[in-house]
Amino acid sequence: MKRIFFPLFFLLIQISFSQVDNIHGKSTIYEAPTDPLVQQKLKEWGGQKFGMLIHWGVYAVPGIIESWQLCSEAWLERPEGMSYNDYKKWYWNLSSVFNPVNFDPDSWADAADSAGMKYVVFTTKHHDGFNMFDTQQTDYKITNGPFKNHPKANVAKHVFDAFRKKDFMIGAYYSKPDWHSQDFWWDKYATPDRNPNYDIRKYPERWERFQDFAYNQINELVTDYGQIDILWLDGGWVRPRETVNDEVRAWGAPIPDWDQHINMPKIAEMARKAQPGIIFADRTVHGPYENYQTPERSIPETKLDNPWESCITLGNAWGYVPNDNYKSATKVIHSLIEIVAKGGNMLLGVGPQSDGLLPLEAVKKLEEIGVWLSKNGDAIYGTKTTDSYTDGKNFFTTKENTHYALIPLKEGEALPNQISWGKNIPKQGSKITLLETGEKLDWRLKNGMVQVSLPKSLRSKTIPALAFSFKK
Incomplete structure (x- = not known):
């Protein structure tokens, strides 16, 4: 498949994909943390107001939507004349050509700093299962391909280090589902949707292996990569069965009869032993591990008293897509003002190119945002909402x-x-x-x-x- 095809069919799925983004609306259900260290860090995070979300993986090579075209659900489109199984093989084989020789995390941190951002959330692994860190749990990772001998091959480590030098709070995005894992999508069966493609009740040992896999990967992140302030867990359909509610049913995705959680109490105990006070954002799973909530591509209609963060893209896509339509700096600033006045933070999504550089147009937009914040930031950073907001x-x-x-x-x-x-x-x-x-x-x-x-x-x-x- 030639690269030129993918921006075209990427456009075909934008409307459908927005359904996935927009369904993660803000809920009023919230359980405040009781750990004083978590409370303290959550307060610090709440004063930052503006952060950068970085989606980067093999999907940057053809410049397509991250992971989702692997998922065989009705709202998705793939290239004509290519079987689903052949597409999956093609997609996962992108790891053999992903070689970001210009990777420069310091330039990313400089761009975020110039924009007035204060924290970063970096995608260590998306749903496709490709790892942007040197995990020891699988060979499907950035350190096992053409980039493996680069001095900065362990990408997540160098991203976190670069942003720490700018005094950013550090967030590790981690996808709970893993479509590359044989313990999530087993080759024995077809993969009809985003969920595990086998009955967990019939093969409990296989799911236990997957739980151990997720536990071990998160343990690596919180143990081997310096101070991590936020564990940002995506893939909210991987959750305890009893937490499924009308909000989840509104997503339109099939809901299995079985429980598919990854044992968050065990993960939380381990993570907070390694990183006291770490904040969890177990997205859409209301309860003790959703320390703040994350409406996606949207801003709540009214102010909210619970900790929350709007995840909004700078362009139309989360990751890099050629000729993406970037929002103006003015539009981003207006959204930031509204979000902060309503009591939230803004997490702005920016996708690096496959060569490892941020798109020049994105860098320019970030600089323009930063010019305004450099003069007007007192009205944003560390502020609180008012009754008459x-x-x-x-x-x-x-x-x-x-x-x-x-x-x-x-x-x-x-x-x-x-x-x-x-x-x-x-x-x-x-x-x-x-x-x-x-x-x-x-x-x-x-x-x-x-x-x-x-x-x-x-x-x-x-x-x-x-x-x-x-x-x-």
Whole structure:
């Protein structure tokens, strides 16, 4: 198969794939952690506000959707004239040509830092089972292919090290399902959907081997790769049977009659012994191991008091896809403002190319986001939500005794002479400061509306949003 085919059929599945992303809506069900070290780390994470999610694996070689075309469900499309089994063989064999000779994790960390990000979540293994770290549990890994002799072949280690040098919190993404494993998708049977393709009740020893496999891999990550702050577990259909609810049924995927959990209590005990205070994000599995929740490609309609994080892509795809349609820096900033005002964090997805470099256009977008945050970050980092967090298109945050008004502006338009809002009124005699310049601005209260005059020097500029600080 020639590479040129894949961007074309990738586009065919975007609408269908969004169904998988959008179904992971935010639930109000939340069980707060009781471990003081977890509480402390969760509070620290909650103040970071902005992070980078990096999907990178063999799917970057042809530039296609990560893993999902291996899954034989009705919403997916694959190339015409190629059998399903031949496609799986082709996909898994991409490991033989995945050779990211330009891999430069320091440049990734530089790009994230320039964007104003504060934490990273790196995909150590996606559903396809290809490992981006030197696991000893399988040979299907980056250190067992053409990249194996590279000094940075143990990719996850060098990614984590690069981001630690920038004082980032470190998150390890790990997929609970593993479609490459014979103990998850057994060649004895067909693979009709995302679930294990055999009856776990009939072959309990096979599933126990898979549980041990997952346990051992996570043990490697939390033991051999330095400080890990977040274990970000994807693949929420791998879960205890009793936790399946209407939210899960709405995904539309088949739900087996058997239990397919990986023994999170055992994993949690091991992980927190190795990494005291580590945060778990066992996505969509409400309970003690979902320390924060993760609405995907969406922002909750209202503010939420539980810890949460919106996972949003910079382009249309999570991983690298040629000619992806990247969001503007303004759109990302507007989403960040809304998410933070509603009490959440934003995790922005960026996919490196197969050669190991971030796409230049993505780097440019990140720099533009960072320019705004370098001046207005006080209204974002370390803030909390307020009861009156929005006033139409405007949003508000607070930190200690200071309140912030964040005013998103239409993309490409020059600034008006005056900005106004109708909630969170500054106290009489309070100073209003424009974070963009540090200037104290004239303001007045008229008909219940705060009216702030903008300096003439600013009106010719186009700025994604304005942020003001004041006492209330």
